[in-house]
Amino acid sequence: MKKALEILKKNPMLIALVFVMLFFHIWIVMTGRGSLFAPRNITNLISQNGYVIILATGMLLCILTGGNIDLSVGSMVCLVAALGATLIVKWNNNFLGIQGNVYTSIALCLLLGILLGAIQAYWIAYVRIPAFIVTLAGMLAYRGLALILLNAQTISPMPAEFTGYFGSFLPGASSAGSRLQISLITGAIICAVVVAVQLYSRVSKIRKNYDVENVRWMWARLVVICAVIIGSFYSFGKDRGIPVVLILLGVVVLTYYYYTAKTVPGRYLYAMGGNEKAAKLSGINTNGVLFFAYANMGFLAAVAALVCMARFNSAFPTLGQSYELDAIGACFIGGASAYGGIGTVGGTLIGTVFMGVLNNGMSILGINANWQQVVKGAVLLTAVVFDVLSKKRKGGA
Amino acid sequence: MKNLLQLKGIVKEFPGVRALDYVDMNVAEGEIHALVGENGAGKSTLMNILSGVYPHGTYEGEVIYDGEVCRFATIRDSEKKGIVIIHQELALVPYMTIAENMFLGNERGSAFNLDWNETYAKAGEYLKMVGLKESSHTLIKDIGVGKQQLTEIAKALAKNVRLLILDEPTASLNENDSQKLLEMLLQFKSQGMTSILISHKLSEVSQVADRITVLRDGRTIETLTKGTDDLSEERIIKGMVGREMTSRYPARTPHVGEVLLEVRSWTVHHELYEERKVCENVNISVRRGEVVGISGLMGSGRTELGMSIFGKSYGQNIQGTLLLNGQEVHLNSVREAINNKLAYATEDRKGNGLVLTEAIRINTTLANLSKVSCMKHLDMDLERRVAQEFREKLRVKCSSVEQPVGNLSGGNQQKVLLSKWMFTEPDVLILDEPSRGIDVGAKYEIYKIINDLVAEGKAVLMISSEMPEILGMCDRIYVMCEGRVVAELPREEASQEAIMACILKAS
Numbered sequence: 001m002k003k004a005l006e007i008l009k010k011n012p013m014l015i016a017l018v019f020v021m022l023f024f025h026i027w028i029v030m031t032g033r034g035s036l037f038a039p040r041n042i043t044n045l046i047s048q049n050g051y052v053i054i055l056a057t058g059m060l061l062c063i064l065t066g067g068n069i070d071l072s073v074g075s076m077v078c079l080v081a082a083l084g085a086t087l088i089v090k091w092n093n094n095f096l097g098i099q100g101n102v103y104t105s106i107a108l109c110l111l112l113g114i115l116l117g118a119i120q121a122y123w124i125a126y127v128r129i130p131a132f133i134v135t136l137a138g139m140l141a142y143r144g145l146a147l148i149l150l151n152a153q154t155i156s157p158m159p160a161e162f163t164g165y166f167g168s169f170l171p172g173a174s175s176a177g178s179r180l181q182i183s184l185i186t187g188a189i190i191c192a193v194v195v196a197v198q199l200y201s202r203v204s205k206i207r208k209n210y211d212v213e214n215v216r217w218m219w220a221r222l223v224v225i226c227a228v229i230i231g232s233f234y235s236f237g238k239d240r241g242i243p244v245v246l247i248l249l250g251v252v253v254l255t256y257y258y259y260t261a262k263t264v265p266g267r268y269l270y271a272m273g274g275n276e277k278a279a280k281l282s283g284i285n286t287n288g289v290l291f292f293a294y295a296n297m298g299f300l301a302a303v304a305a306l307v308c309m310a311r312f313n314s315a316f317p318t319l320g321q322s323y324e325l326d327a328i329g330a331c332f333i334g335g336a337s338a339y340g341g342i343g344t345v346g347g348t349l350i351g352t353v354f355m356g357v358l359n360n361g362m363s364i365l366g367i368n369a370n371w372q373q374v375v376k377g378a379v380l381l382t383a384v385v386f387d388v389l390s391k392k393r394k395g396g397a
Numbered sequence: 398m399k400n401l402l403q404l405k406g407i408v409k410e411f412p413g414v415r416a417l418d419y420v421d422m423n424v425a426e427g428e429i430h431a432l433v434g435e436n437g438a439g440k441s442t443l444m445n446i447l448s449g450v451y452p453h454g455t456y457e458g459e460v461i462y463d464g465e466v467c468r469f470a471t472i473r474d475s476e477k478k479g480i481v482i483i484h485q486e487l488a489l490v491p492y493m494t495i496a497e498n499m500f501l502g503n504e505r506g507s508a509f510n511l512d513w514n515e516t517y518a519k520a521g522e523y524l525k526m527v528g529l530k531e532s533s534h535t536l537i538k539d540i541g542v543g544k545q546q547l548t549e550i551a552k553a554l555a556k557n558v559r560l561l562i563l564d565e566p567t568a569s570l571n572e573n574d575s576q577k578l579l580e581m582l583l584q585f586k587s588q589g590m591t592s593i594l595i596s597h598k599l600s601e602v603s604q605v606a607d608r609i610t611v612l613r614d615g616r617t618i619e620t621l622t623k624g625t626d627d628l629s630e631e632r633i634i635k636g637m638v639g640r641e642m643t644s645r646y647p648a649r650t651p652h653v654g655e656v657l658l659e660v661r662s663w664t665v666h667h668e669l670y671e672e673r674k675v676c677e678n679v680n681i682s683v684r685r686g687e688v689v690g691i692s693g694l695m696g697s698g699r700t701e702l703g704m705s706i707f708g709k710s711y712g713q714n715i716q717g718t719l720l721l722n723g724q725e726v727h728l729n730s731v732r733e734a735i736n737n738k739l740a741y742a743t744e745d746r747k748g749n750g751l752v753l754t755e756a757i758r759i760n761t762t763l764a765n766l767s768k769v770s771c772m773k774h775l776d777m778d779l780e781r782r783v784a785q786e787f788r789e790k791l792r793v794k795c796s797s798v799e800q801p802v803g804n805l806s807g808g809n810q811q812k813v814l815l816s817k818w819m820f821t822e823p824d825v826l827i828l829d830e831p832s833r834g835i836d837v838g839a840k841y842e843i844y845k846i847i848n849d850l851v852a853e854g855k856a857v858l859m860i861s862s863e864m865p866e867i868l869g870m871c872d873r874i875y876v877m878c879e880g881r882v883v884a885e886l887p888r889e890e891a892s893q894e895a896i897m898a899c900i901l902k903a904s
Contacts (some may be wrong), residue, residue, distance in 0.1 A: 088681055264766045264773045274752035281749055282764040283732040341754050
C-alpha cells in the first residue's frame with residue numbers, strides 16, 4: 001500500500017490521466033453516446049493528437065533550456081505545409097526546374113523546417129535575443145510567407161502517394177479478419193520487445209550488483225503496459241488497421257526519449273536549464289545547446305506539417321493556428337518546469353494525451369466549444385499550480 | 398555621553414556555524430563609531446540584526462535603542478526609529494531618477510496620488526545637504542558610483558535618520574570622493590547625527606572614528622576610544638588578526654616540483670566596461686605539489702584572474718602568456734582549459750558551480766561526460782559508480798548519489814563541487830574560496846582533500862578572503878590589490894600583519 005502511494009506521488013499526472021479517462025468513459029456510456037474506448041475513437045485520438053505529440057516533444061527541448069518557448073511552431077507548420085502542397089500538387093514535384101518525386105518534396109519540406117528553425121535559433125543562441133521575441137516575430141513573418149505562398153487559398157487534395165505515408169492504415173486492403181490478426185500479432189511482438197528490454201536491464205543490473213526493484217512490481221507494471229498495448233492494437237484491428245502515423249510517433253518519441261535521457265547532449269540540455277553559468281563553467285557550449293533546441297523545433301514542426309497535410313488532405317491559410325499553445329500546454333501539464341531544467345519526454349506524452357482526452361471527451365459529450373476552452377485553461381493552471389505546490393512541500397530546490 | 402544604542406550578548410547562528418558569539422557594542426549619541434574586522438568576522442551579520450534584516454527571534458540577545466528594547470521584524474520597523482543602513486552594494490534602480498530613488502518606499506503624497514512636485518523639491522534640498530550638484534531628474538545610470546553613494550546618503554537623510562550605518566561606503570570610491578564622503582560624515586556629526594562606519598580602509602577609520610569596536614570570529618575583541626587608546630592602523634590590525642593559531646589546518650610536508658602553471662604579464666579587462674582593467678600585468682607561477690594562495694580584499698581581481706586563466710571564462714581583451722608544463726597554450730574556451738588539465742572550482746557554488754535541481758551523480762560527471770559515455774551514449778551505471786566512489790572518498794553526507802545537491806549542506810555541496818573537478822583529472826586546480834560559508838569541521842575536511850591533491854603531484858592555486866586559511870594552507874602567497882600582484886610572500890615571511898601591510902601600502 002505504501003508502495004502504491006509512492007508510485008502515485010511519483011506519477012501524479014499518469015494517475016490523473018487514468019481518472020480523467022474513466023470519468024469521461026463513464027459519462028459517455030451513461031449518456032448513451034458510445035464509449036471513449038470504442039475502436040474508432042482510439043484511432044481518432046491518435047490521429048487528432050499526432051501533431052501535438054511531435055510539436056510538444058520539440059517544445060520540451062526548448063523549455064528545458066531555460067523555460068523559453070517557441071511561439072512560431074504553428075506558423076512554421078503552415079509555411080512548410082504550404083510549400084509541401086504547392087510542390088506536390090501545383091508544381092508536380094518540380095522544384096526550380098528540377099523534376100523530383102514525392103520523396104524529394106518531403107525532403108525539401110524537412111529542409112525548410114530546419115532552415116526556419118535555424119534562422120530563429122541563430123538570433124536566440126548567438127545574439128541572445130529573448131526567444132519569446134524572436135519566435136513572436138517568426139510567428140508573424142512565417143504566417144505571412146505561408147499566406148503569400150498559398151495566395152490565401154486552400155490547396156487540395158493531396159495525392160494518395162503522399163497521404164499513404166502519413167495518413168493511411170496498415171495493412172491496407174484486406175479483410176477485417178486478417179486485419180485484426182495482423183494487428184494483434186504486431187501488438188504481441190511489441191509487448192515481447194518491451195518485456196525483453198525490461199528483463200535485460202534487470203539482469204544486467206543484478207550482474208553489476210545494483211539495486212533492483214521488487215520483482216512483483218516489475219511484473220505488475222509489465223502486465224499493465226502489455227494490457228494497454230494489446231488493447232490498443234485490438235482497437236486498431238477492429239477499426240481500420242494500424243495508423244501509419246503511430247509508427248512515426250513511436251519513432252519520434254523513442255528517439256527523443258533516448259536523446260534526452262541517455263545521451264551526453266541530452267544531459268547538456270538539462271544542465272543548461274538547471275544552471276546555465278555552471279554548465280558554461282563545466283565546458284558546455286551553451287550557445288550550441290540553445291541553437292540545437294530551436295533548430296530542432298523547426299525540424300519537428302516540418303514533420304508535424306507533413307502529418308497535418310495528410311490528415312486534412314490539404315494545406316490551408318489557417319493551418320497550425322494556436323498549435324504552439326497546444327504544445328506548450330502539453331509540456332507544462334506533463335510536468336516540465338517553466339524555469340527550465342526539469343521535464344521528460346514521457347511526461348510530455350502523458351500531458352499531450354491528457355489534453356487530447358479532454359478535447360475528445362468533451363467533443364463527444366457535445367459540450368459547447370467555448371466552455372471547452374475554459375475547462376482546458378483551468379486544467380492547465382491547476383496542473384502547474386499542483387506541480388509547484390508539491391515541489392514546495394518537499395522543500396527541494 | 399548617553400548611549401544611543403546598546404547591543405547586549407547578541408548570538409546569531411546559521412546552520413552549522415555561529416556567526417555571532419555574545420557580541421556587545423555600545424554606540425554613544427553623536428559619535429562616529431567604527432566597526433572593523435576581517436571578512437567573515439560578523440560585521441555585516443551584526444548590522445543586519447540591528448536593521449531588522451534578520452528579524453527579532455532569529456537571534457539571541459538584546460538590542461536597546463534610545464533607552465528601549467527593540468524587536469524589529471522588518472527593515473521598515475528599524476527605519477521608523479531612524480536607523481538606516483547603506484549597504485555595500487548600492488540599492489538603487491538604474492532607470493529611475495535620483496529623486497524617485499531617494500523616495501523609493503518612502504513616497505511623497507498619498508498612495509494613490511504621488512506628489513511629484515514635492516518629491517523633486519525635497520530631493521533637491523537633500524542633494525544640497527550632501528553637496529551633490531546634479532539635477533534630481535537625472536537617471537541613476539547616468540551618474541558615477543561616487544555620486545550614487547551620495548544619493549544613498551541623501552536617501553537616508555530623507556528618512557529622518559538618527560543612526561546611519563555605512564557598510565564599506567568607500568570601497569568603490571576613489572581617493573577624492575572618499576575624502577569628501579568622510580568630511581561629510583564629520584559635518585553630520587557636528588549636527589548631532591550618530592553613525593556606524595564599517596570599513597576595511599583603516600586609515601579612514603583612524604581619521605574619523607571616535608571609537609572603534611573590533612570584531613573577530615563573531616566576538617567583540619575590544620573597543621578603542623579616541624584620546625585614551627592608540628588608534629593607529631598597526632594597533633587596529635593587531636586587534637583584528639591577533640588570533641591563536643591552533644591546529645585548524647592539517648599538517649603537510651611540501652614536495653615541490655617543477656613549474657606546472659605560469660602566467661606572465663596577464664592583463665584582463667572588465668567584462669562590461671572595456672576601459673576598466675580588473676587584472677593588470679600579473680605574473681604568477683604554481684609548482685607541482687605546491688599550494689599557492691592569492692590573498693587580497695574583495696574586488697581586488699582574484700576571482701577575475703582565476704576565471705580568465707580558466708579558458709577566458711571572464712573578461713575581455715585578455716593579454717598575456719599562459720604556460721602549462723612549460724608549454725605556451727592558448728585556452729579560448731572552458732572546454733580547452735579542461736582538456737589541458739586545468740580546473741576552476743568557483744567561489745559561488747550555488748550560482749556558478751552546481752545544478753542544484755540535479756542529483757549528485759549528474760553534477761559529479763558534468764564537466765567530463767566523455768569519460769562516462771561511449772559515442773555520446775551515457776553509461777549511467779558507470780556514472781553511478783564514479784559518483785559513488787567520490788562520495789566515499791570525500792565523505793559526502795547524503796542519502797544516495799541520486800539526491801539533488803540543492804538539499805545538501807554547504808560543506809557537502811562544496812565536496813560535490815570538488816568531486817566534479819577532481820573527476821576531470823586536472824594537473825592544476827584553481828580553488829576559489831574553497832571553504833566559504835561552511836562550518837569548521839567541513840573546512841578541515843576540505844583542507845585535507847587539498848593536501849591529498851598536492852600529495853598526488855597536482856598543483857593548487859587557492860584564492861581566499863580568509864587570511865588564517867591562506868596562512869595555514871599555502872606554501873607561498875601572492876597578495877593582490879586593485880588588480881595587481883603587490884607582493885609575493887613565502888610561507889615563513891607571511892603573517893596577517895604582513896599581508897595587511899602590503900595591501901594598505903598599495904592602496
